[in-house]
Amino acid sequence: MKNYKPKGRLTAKEYINGVLKGDRVLLSRAITIIESNLGSDKILAKEIIQEILPYSGNSIRIGITGVPGVGKSTFIESFGKHLINQGKRVAILSIDPSSQRSKGSILGDKTRMEDLANMEEAYIRPSASGDTLGGVANKTGETMLLCEANGYDIILIETVGVGQSETAVHGMTDFFLLLMLAGAGDELQGIKKGIMEMADMVVINKADGDNVRMSEMARLQYQNALHIFPLSESGWSPVVSTASAIKNIGIDTVWQEVVKFKKLVDENGYFIKNRNHQQIDWMYNNINEELKNLFYGSANIKSHLSVMEKDIISAKISPVKAAEIMIQEFKDSF
Amino acid sequence: MKNYKPKGRLTAKEYINGVLKGDRVLLSRAITIIESNLGSDKILAKEIIQEILPYSGNSIRIGITGVPGVGKSTFIESFGKHLINQGKRVAILSIDPSSQRSKGSILGDKTRMEDLANMEEAYIRPSASGDTLGGVANKTGETMLLCEANGYDIILIETVGVGQSETAVHGMTDFFLLLMLAGAGDELQGIKKGIMEMADMVVINKADGDNVRMSEMARLQYQNALHIFPLSESGWSPVVSTASAIKNIGIDTVWQEVVKFKKLVDENGYFIKNRNHQQIDWMYNNINEELKNLFYGSANIKSHLSVMEKDIISAKISPVKAAEIMIQEFKDSF
Numbered sequence: 123m124k125n126y127k128p129k130g131r132l133t134a135k136e137y138i139n140g141v142l143k144g145d146r147v148l149l150s151r152a153i154t155i156i157e158s159n160l161g162s163d164k165i166l167a168k169e170i171i172q173e174i175l176p177y178s179g180n181s182i183r184i185g186i187t188g189v190p191g192v193g194k195s196t197f198i199e200s201f202g203k204h205l206i207n208q209g210k211r212v213a214i215l216s217i218d219p220s221s222q223r224s225k226g227s228i229l230g231d232k233t234r235m236e237d238l239a240n241m242e243e244a245y246i247r248p249s250a251s252g253d254t255l256g257g258v259a260n261k262t263g264e265t266m267l268l269c270e271a272n273g274y275d276i277i278l279i280e281t282v283g284v285g286q287s288e289t290a291v292h293g294m295t296d297f298f299l300l301l302m303l304a305g306a307g308d309e310l311q312g313i314k315k316g317i318m319e320m321a322d323m324v325v326i327n328k329a330d331g332d333n334v335r336m337s338e339m340a341r342l343q344y345q346n347a348l349h350i351f352p353l354s355e356s357g358w359s360p361v362v363s364t365a366s367a368i369k370n371i372g373i374d375t376v377w378q379e380v381v382k383f384k385k386l387v388d389e390n391g392y393f394i395k396n397r398n399h400q401q402i403d404w405m406y407n408n409i410n411e412e413l414k415n416l417f418y419g420s421a422n423i424k425s426h427l428s429v430m431e432k433d434i435i436s437a438k439i440s441p442v443k444a445a446e447i448m449i450q451e452f453k454d455s456f
Numbered sequence: 457m458k459n460y461k462p463k464g465r466l467t468a469k470e471y472i473n474g475v476l477k478g479d480r481v482l483l484s485r486a487i488t489i490i491e492s493n494l495g496s497d498k499i500l501a502k503e504i505i506q507e508i509l510p511y512s513g514n515s516i517r518i519g520i521t522g523v524p525g526v527g528k529s530t531f532i533e534s535f536g537k538h539l540i541n542q543g544k545r546v547a548i549l550s551i552d553p554s555s556q557r558s559k560g561s562i563l564g565d566k567t568r569m570e571d572l573a574n575m576e577e578a579y580i581r582p583s584a585s586g587d588t589l590g591g592v593a594n595k596t597g598e599t600m601l602l603c604e605a606n607g608y609d610i611i612l613i614e615t616v617g618v619g620q621s622e623t624a625v626h627g628m629t630d631f632f633l634l635l636m637l638a639g640a641g642d643e644l645q646g647i648k649k650g651i652m653e654m655a656d657m658v659v660i661n662k663a664d665g666d667n668v669r670m671s672e673m674a675r676l677q678y679q680n681a682l683h684i685f686p687l688s689e690s691g692w693s694p695v696v697s698t699a700s701a702i703k704n705i706g707i708d709t710v711w712q713e714v715v716k717f718k719k720l721v722d723e724n725g726y727f728i729k730n731r732n733h734q735q736i737d738w739m740y741n742n743i744n745e746e747l748k749n750l751f752y753g754s755a756n757i758k759s760h761l762s763v764m765e766k767d768i769i770s771a772k773i774s775p776v777k778a779a780e781i782m783i784q785e786f787k788d789s790f
Contacts, residue, residue: 168777175771260776267774314686316653347681352648401768401775408779413747416787434735437509440601441735442594443502445742453750456790 128160134169141174144273146245153247156264171264178267179397181213182384183277185291187317188301190282193327195234197301197367198278202235204373205276206243213269214238215262216280217249217287245274256411259290263404266294292320293400293407296393297380300324304333304340304364319351321360323379329364330371337364356392358383417452426451462494468503475508478607480579487581490598505598512601513731515547516718517611519625521651522635524616527661529568531635531701532612536569538707539610540577547603548572549596550614551583551621579608590745593624597738600628626654627734627741630727631714634658638667638674638698653685655694657713663698664705671698690726692717751786760785 132140132148137155140148156167188194202212214235238244249262266277279295281287292298300321318324324344329337345362353359361379365372387393417423430444466474466482471489474482490501522528536546548569572578583596600611613629615621626632634655652658658678663671679696687693695713699706721727751757764778 168774171774172777175774178771264774264776316650318685319650319653343680344684346677347684350678350681351652398769402765404775405764405768405778405782408776409751409782410748412779412783413751413786414744416783417743417747430739431736434739435732437512440502440505440509440598441738442598442742443506444739445746448739448743449746449750452747 128163131155131163131166134166134173137166137170138173141170141268141272142177146272149245149268149272150247152268153265156268157261167264171267174268174271177271179270181270181275181277182297182380183266183279183295184380185279185281185288185295185298186301187281187288187291187299188327192301192303193367194280194301197325197327197365197373198280199235199238200367200370200373201376202238202244202278203241204370204377206238206241208377210275211243211245211273212238212276212278213245213247213266213272213274214278214280215247215249215265215269217258217262217282217291245269245272254411255286255290256407258287259294260408262291263294288314288317288320293403296387296396297322297383299376301327302340302344303328304337318348321348322354322356322358322383323360323376324348324362325372325376326362326364327367330366330369334364340364356383356387356396357390358386420452420455422455423448423451462497465489465497465500468500468507471500471504472507475504475602475606476511480606483579483602483606484581486602487599490602491595501598505601508602508605511605513604515600515604515609515611516631516714517600517613517629518714519613519615519622519629519632520635521615521622521625521633522661526635526637527701528614528635531659531661531699531707532614533569533572534701534704534707535710536572536578536612537575538704538711540575542711544609545577545579545607546572546610546612547579547581547600547606547608548612548614549581549583549599549603551592551596551616551625579603579606588745589620589624590742592621593628594742596625597628622648622651622654627737630721630730631656631717633710635661636674636678637662638671652682655682656688656690656692656717657694657710658682658696659706659710660696660698661701664700664703668698674698690717690721690730691724692720754786754789756789757782757785 132151137148137152141152152170155163155170158164158167186194186198188197198214202214205212235244235246239246247265249258249265262279266279269277277295279291281291298320300317300323302324304326326337326340326344341362341364348360348362351360363372363375363379365376367373384393387396418427427448430439430448433439434441434444466485471482471486475486486504489497489504492498492501520528520532522531532548536548539546569578569580573580581599583592583599596613600613603611611629613625615625632654634651634657636658638660660671660674660678675696675698682694682696685694697706697709697713699710701707718727721730752761761782764773764782767773768775768778
């Protein structure tokens with residue numbers, strides 16, 4: 123089963139040439155290989171990635187997050203069209219680890235960004251559903267490399283700001299954009315702790331009609347709040363702006379800030395330094411995740427751990443001693 | 457060497473009885489066993505911890521952090537005396553993983569809290585210097601358990617707000633206190649990202665003399681800023697207050713807030729839930745750290761990793777593939 127090879131697969135060279143020539147159909151087919159869990163596809167995927175690697179990296183990678191209802195699709199539609207008007211080619215990848223997406227959702231994504239979906243300069247692709255966050259991050263990261271090698275200048279990676287995937291996306295992008303709404307105030311719109319501090323820019327969306335004044339107030343509040351946070355290593359101070367994606371207001375400002383950011387981090391050397399760190403961290407994240415899989419993947423260890431948890435809570439064993447016993451069990455299993 | 461047994465060691469039973477009877481000298485000697493890296497002491501330490509475990513836990517554990525210069529020692533001296541006036545017994549443990557502390561620093565700690573050091577109801581102990589953060593966290597955590605079994609009602613764990621140890625301390629305490637200064641404004645006093653979001657309370661210290669107005673302004677600014685953050689699972693909204701530790705102003709407020717917090721989390725069930733989580737996480741943190749030690753402790757793997765890092769940066773190999781090769785090397789080494 124592992125070595126079953128689906129019909130209609132091309133050779134690695136054919137995918138590679140197609141991707142590098144800017145062929146959109148072959149890009150999609152290559153991404154399908156990346157997303158596949160078949161053994162033969164995994165080998166093929168590795169070959170493809172290995173060869174396109176030197177042609178990747180020439181884009182600005184932007185992470186975009188915000189809870190459902192904040193208007194992410196409308197924002198990306200509006201922002202994407204603005205970028206295309208500036209002569210850019212834009213790839214939009216979306217990650218939603220909470221839902222197991224099927225092929226149906228690709229249509230879903232294209233429906234929610236109808237104009238973009240029909241533009242030659244835009245490429246929309248939801249992330250593969252994955253068993254683990256690490257798996258999704260790998261596949262999205264490699265899809266990003268393929269899109270870059272295919273000639274996309276801007277990669278937008280969209281995620282839902284309620285889970286764990288934001289850290290992964292932050293770790294693979296250059297600029298991190300957080301969409302918020304005015305008036306949600308202290309309830310905080312479900313944004314998870316820690317996400318705010320990742321933001322290079324906060325955009326208060328839906329700043330139109332009756333909402334303009336509230337949005338401006340929210341902008342000031344967030345701007346003041348972000349000031350009390352430590353300066354990022356990039357040297358960039360996060361900015362807050364208002365926008366109405368549906369009315370196309372304030373979208374240009376977002377792009378101007380990205381351009382300013384890029385100029386700053388190109389000049390101070392952070393851009394390349396951060397990219398290098400991200401690449402190396404990508405390896406270490408995979409190693410650390412795989413180490414955990416080796417350990418926690420064992421059924422014996424799993425059942426023993428749940429006994430340990432109970433014994434710890436009832437003060438029968440100390441956490442340190444419990445860990446020692448479990449590690450010894452792991453070592454003995456080799 | 458590993459089984460060398462230092463002279464003057466007592467039996468486990470003697471340490472245990474001493475600790476449980478509230479004997480201060482035997483507490484100190486038991487902590488020395490916990491901190492020791494000798495094989496025979498490690499065995500002894502495990503026995504001691506195992507037996508005192510059911511008698512630990514009856515304290516409020518407070519983490520206190522802030523960068524050097526914020527007046528931590530003066531604050532702890534003032535706060536500690538206030539607690540003792542309320543009839544409490546207070547243990548003060550300090551962690552500074554950036555400096556390799558020697559016995560000399562025990563004197564140093566006692567000098568910086570001169571009044572407390574002379575009080576029967578206070579116990580001051582700097583953390584053992586450790587090779588790894590995990591090691592320090594284990595030793596501090598176990599020292600905390602011994603202090604509780606010895607009868608201390610309040611454990612203050614002090615750390616320097618510039619490093620990694622804050623997360624460890626946050627993971628072993630009930631209430632997390634951040635000391636700040638007014639007027640440091642945007643430069644942010646060197647506090648690391650993420651620490652602000654852990655705080656249950658922010659105290660603007662040195663709010664005296666000419667500094668009172670500025671401190672009040674800072675208080676408002678921080679209070680507003682903290683509002684935009686997600687509510688903690690505890691249901692507690694972080695508070696900001698001003699204090700002058702040196703003039704004993706505002707110290708009572710800090711204790712009142714801790715009491716309010718304790719009441720809230722006792723009633724909503726978070727206190728015990730969080731304690732249980734922390735205990736279990738303690739085991740998992742040890743397991744995960746040990747898994748990494750098994751991998752990164754190998755000299756072969758270390759040298760191969762540095763080659764991989766270079767190859768990744770020069771796009772010779774993909775991070776995912778590099779990780780796979782390294783994990784295979786690890787598996788083959790058993």
